[in-house]
Amino acid sequence: MKKLIDGPDAVVADALRGMAAAHPGLRVDVERRIVTRTDAPRQGKVGLVSGGGSGHEPLHIGLVGLGMLDAACPGEVFTSPVPDQIQAATAAVDGGQGVLHVVKNYTGDVLNFQMAAELAGDDGVDVATVLVNDDVAVEDSTHTAGRRGTGATLFVEKIAGALAEDGAALKEVTAAGKEVVERSRSFGVALTPCTVPAAGRPGFELGDDEIELGVGIHGEPGRERGPMRGAAEIVDVAMSAINDDMPLQGDLLVMVNGMGGTPLSELYVVFADVERWLSGRARITRSLVGNYVTSLDMTGCSITVCLLTPQLTQLWDEPVNTPGLRWGC
Amino acid sequence: MKKLIDGPDAVVADALRGMAAAHPGLRVDVERRIVTRTDAPRQGKVGLVSGGGSGHEPLHIGLVGLGMLDAACPGEVFTSPVPDQIQAATAAVDGGQGVLHVVKNYTGDVLNFQMAAELAGDDGVDVATVLVNDDVAVEDSTHTAGRRGTGATLFVEKIAGALAEDGAALKEVTAAGKEVVERSRSFGVALTPCTVPAAGRPGFELGDDEIELGVGIHGEPGRERGPMRGAAEIVDVAMSAINDDMPLQGDLLVMVNGMGGTPLSELYVVFADVERWLSGRARITRSLVGNYVTSLDMTGCSITVCLLTPQLTQLWDEPVNTPGLRWGC
Numbered sequence: 001m002k003k004l005i006d007g008p009d010a011v012v013a014d015a016l017r018g019m020a021a022a023h024p025g026l027r028v029d030v031e032r033r034i035v036t037r038t039d040a041p042r043q044g045k046v047g048l049v050s051g052g053g054s055g056h057e058p059l060h061i062g063l064v065g066l067g068m069l070d071a072a073c074p075g076e077v078f079t080s081p082v083p084d085q086i087q088a089a090t091a092a093v094d095g096g097q098g099v100l101h102v103v104k105n106y107t108g109d110v111l112n113f114q115m116a117a118e119l120a121g122d123d124g125v126d127v128a129t130v131l132v133n134d135d136v137a138v139e140d141s142t143h144t145a146g147r148r149g150t151g152a153t154l155f156v157e158k159i160a161g162a163l164a165e166d167g168a169a170l171k172e173v174t175a176a177g178k179e180v181v182e183r184s185r186s187f188g189v190a191l192t193p194c195t196v197p198a199a200g201r202p203g204f205e206l207g208d209d210e211i212e213l214g215v216g217i218h219g220e221p222g223r224e225r226g227p228m229r230g231a232a233e234i235v236d237v238a239m240s241a242i243n244d245d246m247p248l249q250g251d252l253l254v255m256v257n258g259m260g261g262t263p264l265s266e267l268y269v270v271f272a273d274v275e276r277w278l279s280g281r282a283r284i285t286r287s288l289v290g291n292y293v294t295s296l297d298m299t300g301c302s303i304t305v306c307l308l309t310p311q312l313t314q315l316w317d318e319p320v321n322t323p324g325l326r327w328g329c
Numbered sequence: 330m331k332k333l334i335d336g337p338d339a340v341v342a343d344a345l346r347g348m349a350a351a352h353p354g355l356r357v358d359v360e361r362r363i364v365t366r367t368d369a370p371r372q373g374k375v376g377l378v379s380g381g382g383s384g385h386e387p388l389h390i391g392l393v394g395l396g397m398l399d400a401a402c403p404g405e406v407f408t409s410p411v412p413d414q415i416q417a418a419t420a421a422v423d424g425g426q427g428v429l430h431v432v433k434n435y436t437g438d439v440l441n442f443q444m445a446a447e448l449a450g451d452d453g454v455d456v457a458t459v460l461v462n463d464d465v466a467v468e469d470s471t472h473t474a475g476r477r478g479t480g481a482t483l484f485v486e487k488i489a490g491a492l493a494e495d496g497a498a499l500k501e502v503t504a505a506g507k508e509v510v511e512r513s514r515s516f517g518v519a520l521t522p523c524t525v526p527a528a529g530r531p532g533f534e535l536g537d538d539e540i541e542l543g544v545g546i547h548g549e550p551g552r553e554r555g556p557m558r559g560a561a562e563i564v565d566v567a568m569s570a571i572n573d574d575m576p577l578q579g580d581l582l583v584m585v586n587g588m589g590g591t592p593l594s595e596l597y598v599v600f601a602d603v604e605r606w607l608s609g610r611a612r613i614t615r616s617l618v619g620n621y622v623t624s625l626d627m628t629g630c631s632i633t634v635c636l637l638t639p640q641l642t643q644l645w646d647e648p649v650n651t652p653g654l655r656w657g658c
Contacts, residue, residue: 002520002540004560004595004630006602011594014560018597021604022616057593191331211331231333231343261590263625264386265340266333268347273335275350287351289652291620296592299626301333323618326655 001200008197012054012074019061023323026064033085035061036071040093046164046173047071047093050102050157051086052109053078055196055296056217057260058324059154065322066329068161069102077196077296078218080108086116090125098126098170102156102177104149105133128170130177132156134186134304136245137214137222148216151257151293151304152184155316158325162318176315180306185246187238188222188302190215190259194295213237217259217295217302231266235273238303246307248278253286253306253316260294262301270301286316292324330529337526341383341403348390352652355393362414364390365400369422375493375502376400376422379431379486380415381438382407384525384625385546386589387653388483394651395658397490398431406525406625407547409437415445419454427455427499429506431485433478434462457499459506461485463515463633465574466543466551477545480586480622480633481513484645487654491647505644509635514575516567517551517631519544519588523624542566546588546624546631560595564602567632575636577607582615582635582645589623591630599630615645621653 005011013030020028027036041047050060051073060072070093073081090099099120103113110131117127134152141148160177168176190212193202203219206212211234214222223241242248256271258264271289278284285308293302306312319328334340342359349357356365370376379389380402389401399422402410419428428449432442439460446456463481470477489506497505519541522531532548535541540563543551552570571577585600587593600618607613614637622631635641648657 002538002557002628004520004563004591004599006559006561006598011598014601015594015597018599018601018604018618021613022597022600022618054594055592062593191333209331228331230335232335234333260592261626261628262333263384263589263623264391264620265344265383265625268344268351269335269340270333270347271351272343272347275347284350289347289351291593294592296594297590297628299331299590329657 001195003197005197008200011197012076032088033074034071034089034092035064036092037064040070041095043095044097045095045167046097046170047095047099048102048157048161048164049086049089049093049099051075051081052104053080057291057294059293062324063157063322067165067318067320068157068322068325077198080112083112083115083119086113087119090116090120090127091123094125098128100160100170100173100177101127101129102153103129103131104153105131105146106143107145108143126170128174130156130174130181132181134181134184136185136241137187141216142220143218150188150217151186151255151302152181154292155184155253155306156180158320159312159315162315180312184304184306185242186302186304187241188215188217188300189213189234189238190219190298190300192299193219194260194298215300217293219295219298231269232273235270235277239274239277242305248282248305250282251285251308251313252282253308254284255288255292255304257293257302257304258291259298259300260291261297261299264290267301274303286313330524332526334526337529340526341405361417362403363400363418363421364393365421366393369399370424372424373426374424374496375426375499376424376428377431377486377490377493378415378418378422378428380404380410381433382409386620386623388622391653392483392486392651396494396647396649397486397651397654406527409435409441412441412444412448415442416448419445419449419456420452423454427457429489429499429502430456430458431482431506432458432460433482434460434475435472436474437472455499457503459485459503459510461510463510463513465514465570466516470545471549472547479517479546480515480584480631481510483621484513484582484635485509487649488641488644491644494647509641513633513635514571515631515633516570517544517546517629518542518563518567519627519629521628522548523589523627544629546622548624548627560598561602564599564606568603568606571634577611577634579611580614580637580642581611582637583613584617584621584633586622586631586633587620588627588629589620590626590628593619596630603632615642
């Protein structure tokens, strides 16, 4: 294993130190592993907190800022954050209007956020939760009962974040987050595996001509392994799986997300193929192409689609100012 | 070789199709391989044109937009764009105040931009050139006489782009670009090689415990091969090389750039080490951490440092709106 690190156990803390140095607009508590907006808590604003295992970059710590998260709790690589940490983040961003937890559907995350919500409730904070489970590839998986939460998490954070910024109440912000989940689906493909620093070797193996269709963001098994093929054929597998589950029509938000080790040019090739696949069925009106919910150094990509409404489009377009996503301000 | 492509010879055109679909704010001429701002040519504004081999993402085509490039010409992967293409881009963005060519110091790029400048001159366009040669690792290399041009290219494009946006004359914009070159230095490190799609196999080989110190952005040899080591030690080699060439003091702009296959968290670890290395010598007042001038899927990073002045800082902070770099608007 060759990685740019100063010890496999120090990666998360060292990366947080780097974030603190690079982004003076964020408050980075390296000790407690909490990243917050410097203006938190904002009185009268619903707080947004997310978190999860590290290694899905820039999610979540890179999505803290105006118009998105108020705080993020990174766990160890591919490991859930702990309840105390989430509770502290929740308290730190509560401006009296309650806090929304955005939780990817993995058993550890679900349990720990639930426990944190109870602890925060004991502290008098009103907490609601949006559970993201957009991955159509498999039902139940290595770390998940039900469907896994992947790329749609970013959509939820952006759209619920915009609504919270506009001063909406917790109930409305939560409803918008749930609406995004209901209208979003994802499918991922791995060409090569990823290596967790503490493990020191790839988490799974793939042959020289083999790919994993429907892979999870921790390298969990997908639907099947098959031979390598062209991008258009891979897109057909992914888009067909999504479309079978949620017929695609109208205006779409589409993200082609790199798994971490894939060149941007390949993601644009995939995006061109997605647009071609959708031709005559639906229209891409908003998009993201790049690394947003990675699996460390895995090569491959995931495709996430959201059926837009005029309100969701408007919220998507509102200003956002985070290290990983920035426009309009 | 496993890549998300639809044929190794179609990568550049297919990626441009994806860019066209994803960024309606850009004019993408897939046939002629020119990406321009939709509002080009802007009367009274100096035009900025850059280009070079594809594979150094998002440079250059992802840096077209307000406050940065007016046009970019992608060549084939790791191959210079051709004179006709550059001439056409130059003509397309000439608003009557002349055009600046930002050229990385590789023999092919230098010759082809020079020829294009002569052709554009025959057309009556006033063309100036800034040659970027910031890489301190080696003097002369596989594709270069003198020093290679790498990360500082982005600094030049941003700062000269801001000045052009402000309405400065070609002479001033050129002088600012040259000032950035004079005040910037880079050093790169490869942990694993990259694979050009048309070649189908890695461009060079590195052992399981071996790294290339001073690597070029096409995988050209650096100063030496050595054993893998911690990020802080790698940073010491890179920063010492930079500091030996240009003593670091005052306010710095620092970019920790991923080579394409390296997780963002590792780049933040490196950034933390760079800040620690600089402690007591100089102060990082502006920074970028991420993939900006990649080498396809290579793992590793490069560090680029610019000695800021108040004017350069102000120009760096001005609004920019491109797919790859965006703030303040």
